[in-house]
Every structure is written in structure tokens, then in C-alpha cells.
Amino acid sequence: MINPPPWMTLIIFVSMLGLCFWMWRKLFLERDSAPEGSAATLEEMAEAQKVLQDQLAQSQKMQAVGLLAGGIAHDFNNLLTAISGFCDLLLLRHRAGDPSFADIMQIRQNANRGANLVRQLLAFSRQQTLQPKAHDLTDVLSDISHLLRRLIGENIKLELQHGRDLGLVFIDLGQMEQVLVNLVVNARDAMPMGGDLTLRTFVENVLSPRRIGNETMAAGEWMAIEVADTGSGMPPEVLARIFDPFFTTKEVGKGTGLGLSTAFGIIKQSGGYLQVTSEVGKGTSFMIFLPRYEGAAPVKESVIPKAEDTTGSGTILLVEDEDAVRNFAARALKHKGYEVIEADSGVTGLEAFKSTDKKISLMISDVVMPEMDGPTLYGHLIKVRPDLRVIFVSGYTEERLKPLLGDTSNPNIHFLTKPFSLAQLTALVKEILG
Numbered sequence: 015m016i017n018p019p020p021w022m023t024l025i026i027f028v029s030m031l032g033l034c035f036w037m038w039r040k041l042f043l044e045r046d047s048a049p050e051g052s053a054a055t056l057e058e059m060a061e062a063q064k065v066l067q068d069q070l071a072q073s074q075k076m077q078a079v080g081l082l083a084g085g086i087a088h089d090f091n092n093l094l095t096a097i098s099g100f101c102d103l104l105l106l107r108h109r110a111g112d113p114s115f116a117d118i119m120q121i122r123q124n125a126n127r128g129a130n131l132v133r134q135l136l137a138f139s140r141q142q143t144l145q146p147k148a149h150d151l152t153d154v155l156s157d158i159s160h161l162l163r164r165l166i167g168e169n170i171k172l173e174l175q176h177g178r179d180l181g182l183v184f185i186d187l188g189q190m191e192q193v194l195v196n197l198v199v200n201a202r203d204a205m206p207m208g209g210d211l212t213l214r215t216f217v218e219n220v221l222s223p224r225r226i227g228n229e230t231m232a233a234g235e236w237m238a239i240e241v242a243d244t245g246s247g248m249p250p251e252v253l254a255r256i257f258d259p260f261f262t263t264k265e266v267g268k269g270t271g272l273g274l275s276t277a278f279g280i281i282k283q284s285g286g287y288l289q290v291t292s293e294v295g296k297g298t299s300f301m302i303f304l305p306r307y308e309g310a311a312p313v314k315e316s317v318i319p320k321a322e323d324t325t326g327s328g329t330i331l332l333v334e335d336e337d338a339v340r341n342f343a344a345r346a347l348k349h350k351g352y353e354v355i356e357a358d359s360g361v362t363g364l365e366a367f368k369s370t371d372k373k374i375s376l377m378i379s380d381v382v383m384p385e386m387d388g389p390t391l392y393g394h395l396i397k398v399r400p401d402l403r404v405i406f407v408s409g410y411t412e413e414r415l416k417p418l419l420g421d422t423s424n425p426n427i428h429f430l431t432k433p434f435s436l437a438q439l440t441a442l443v444k445e446i447l448g
């Protein structure tokens with residue numbers, strides 16, 4: 015027998031070894047791992063689908079809440095217009111120094127608070143188009159603190175610390191309030207057994223550029239708001255993901271995971287930064303930094319009707335289906351010297367216009383009314399009187415009413431948002447007719 019050369023033996027041996035290894039892999043590793051791998055993928059897909067479904071359900075719920083809020087806001091704005099309006103009428107007779115003055119002011123201020131709440135609801139459900147304006151940080155915080163107190167419940171202590179010599183900030187008030195609401199609700203959720211919540215404003219003097227997350231905040235003076243809680247705190251792996259949309263550690267139905275991503279977006283839009291520090295078991299602090307606004311100070315709306323002369327003359331057609339609002343507006347206008355023809359619907363408004371022999375100088379009309387809405391009524395009237403001027407009064411923003419109103423650039427069309435005060439109403443009428 016011929017012995018094969020040693021190199022041949024080596025090749026055969028190595029090939030055999032390779033073949034064995036290949037078969038072992040095929041038989042054991044891949045057979046076992048393949049089905050397991052696909053099962054895992056299926057499970058993951060089912061899980062992902064469930065998460066998506068939950069998110070959809072939650073966002074649909076939010077949408078429903080938003081619609082509801084819009085509806086409630088409409089009715090509330092009517093009520094609040096009437097309440098603060100009648101207070102304005104009372105204030106005409108009970109000036110500062112009168113024993114009733116303080117009580118009336120109390121009612122009026124509470125009506126204002128109610129109006130703020132409605133604005134909150136609308137902003138929260140993002141039904142309002144809002145614009146940035148100059149604001150005093152102290153006022154922003156004071157105004158929203160009532161709402162925040164109600165949000166956190168009884169067993170959490172809220173402390174407000176107003177900084178000194180704060181500058182102005184240029185922000186969209188509704189959006190900034192939404193940021194604060196989101197942060198405070200998170201803090202509340204982190205303290206189910208109660209704790210301390212501190213809201214603090216101060217001026218942060220940044221000496222050299224500061225790293226915040228992936229960004230760098232420039233040196234200079236920044237207006238800061240801190241929201242600090244003594245709650246559960248967050249471990250690093252949670253902290254790393256909190257600004258991701260839909261990231262939540264809350265159980266299904268409790269959180270959408272949108273709170274912080276929205277807040278982050280709004281602060282970015284305002285040219286600011288959001289910094290977070292947290293320690294498990296100790297608590298969490300969110301710090302909002304906003305650029306200082308160098309422009310002019312905001313004009314504060316006076317609570318007491320302005321002293322300027324808002325008396326005038328002429329006949330006004332007042333169309334409003336809400337009795338209390340119409341009564342207040344009619345009295346306010348008559349008090350200023352105008353003659354007022356009242357109508358409680360679009361249809362009666364049209365009749366009143368046709369039957370009167372007086373020349374109507376101005377129509378003031380609600381927008382949304384049953385049967386015939388304000389814009390439709392106006393459409394009928396300008397066929398006879400193309401130059402008729404109108405003030406549309408509504409709880410909705412101009413933006414949302416555009417489809418109803420059509421061409422709002424028409425100089426004869428004016429707009430007044432509910433709730434409005436006596437001063438706002440009479441000042442606008444004077445401006446148009448004066």
C-alpha cells in the first residue's frame with residue numbers, strides 16, 4: 015500500500031475538521047437560534063404595535079379633552095365677560111375709598127383668574143395661536159401660581175421665590191405657562207407621598223460658555239426659572255431619555271411622554287435652554303434659562319376703567335345671544351352716551367336693522383350664534399349698507415375664525431376677544447366712531 019504524502023494527510027485532516035465544524039454549526043447553533051430569533055422579532059413587533067396603539071389612544075384622548083376644553087371655554091368666556099363686566103359697571107359708582115370698592119375688586123380679580131384658567135385650557139389643548147411678547151418674569155410666575163397650586167393637590171407644599179431685579183423676557187405666555195404646567199405635573203407625579211415643590215426665579219450670570227446637554231449656552235445674563243422637587247429623582251438611564259418624544263416611565267394611560275419634549279421645544283423656540291439635574295431618592299431640578307429682553311416694558315392693562323374720555327354718540331346695533339353679556343355691553347355703551355338697539359340673535363338683528371329708522375353707526379355682534387351667525391348677518395347688512403362697520407366679539411381667536419369671517423383685512427371689520435372689560439369695549443367703540 016502506498017502511503018499518501020504527509021501534506022496530503024494534513025489537507026484531508028483540516029478539511030475534515032472544517033466539515034465537522036460546519037455541520038456542528040448548522041445542526042446545533044443555527045437550528046436552535048433561528049426560530050428563537052424570529053420569535054423574538056415577532057414579540058418585539060407585537061410590543062411595538064401595542065405601544066403605538068396606546069400612544070394613539072392617548073393622543074385621541076388628548077384631542078377629545080382639547081375639543082371639550084374649547085367648548086367649555088366658549089361658555090365660560092361668556093360668563094366671565096358678564097361677571098367682570100358688571101363689576102366694571104359697579105366700579106363706576108363705587109370708586110376707590112368707597113366701602114364696597116375692595117369687595118368689587120376681589121370679584122373682578124377672581125373673574126380674571128377664571129379667564130386665565132380658560133386661556134390655560136385653550137393653550138394646553140393648543141387651540142390658541144399665541145404670539146411672543148415682553149413679559150415680567152415675576153408676573154408670569156405669580157399669575158400661574160394659582161393654577162399650579164390646584165394642580166399639585168394638598169400634600170405637596172409649593173413655595174415661590176421671586177428673584178430681585180429680574181429683567182423682561184420675550185415669550186409666548188400661553189406656551190411658557192404650558193412648560194411650567196408640564197414641569198410641575200411631572201414634579202407632582204414624582205412625589206406621590208407629598209414633598210416640597212420650589213419655583214424660583216433669578217438672574218444667572220454666566221461667566222464663560224456653559225455646556226447644557228448637547229448645546230452651549232453663551233456667557234452673559236440669563237433669566238432663570240427653577241422648578242425643583244423633593245421627589246423620586248431619576249437614574250442616569252432615565253435621565254438620558256427624558257426629552258425623547260413618547261418616552262415615559264408611567265403606566266399605560268398615565269403619560270404620553272410628550273410633556274418634556276414639548277417643554278424643550280417651546281424653550282428652544284424662545285431662544286432658551288433647559289437644564290436638568292437629578293438624584294435618585296433626593297429629587298430633581300429643572301432650570302429654564304431665557305434671554306433677557308432689552309426692548310420696552312410691557313403695557314399693563316389697568317383693572318380700573320381708564321380715565322380717558324370714552325363717551326360718544328351714535329346708534330349701535332348690539333347682537334348677542336347670551337343675555338348677561340348683552341345686558342352688560344348695552345349698559346356700558348348707554349352709560350357712554352350711545353343709543354343701543356339690542357337683538358338676541360342674528361335673525362332678530364336683521365329684523366331690527368330693517369325696521370329701525372335710525373342710522374346704525376356700528377354693529378357689535380357675537381360670531382357663533384344659533385340659526386344665523388354674526389358673519390352671515392353682516393353679509394346681509396352690507397348688501398344694503400356696504401360701509402357698515404362691525405366689531406365681532408368672540409371667545410375664539412381671530413385665526414380660528416378666519417374661515418367663518420372670510421376677508422378679515424377689510425378695515426370695517428374689527429375684533430374683540432371675550433372676556434372683555436368695559437374699558438376695552440368702550441375704548442374700541444370710541445376708536446372706531448370717534
Ligand SMILES: Nc1ncnc2c1ncn2[C@@H]1O[C@H](COP(=O)(O)OP(=O)(O)OP(=O)(O)O)[C@@H](O)[C@H]1O
Nearest residue numbers: 200201204256262263264269270271272273274298
Ligand atoms: N420631576 C421629575 N422627577 C422624576 N422623574 C421625572 C420628572 N420629570 C420627568 N420625569 C421622568 O421623565 C419621563 C418623561 O417625562 P414627560 O413629561 O416627557 O412624560 P410623562 O410625564 O411620562 O407623560 P406626559 O407628560 O406626556 O403626560 C417621566 O415619565 C418620568 O419618568
Ligand SMILES: [Mg+2]
Nearest residue numbers: 196200273274
Ligand atoms: Mg409629564
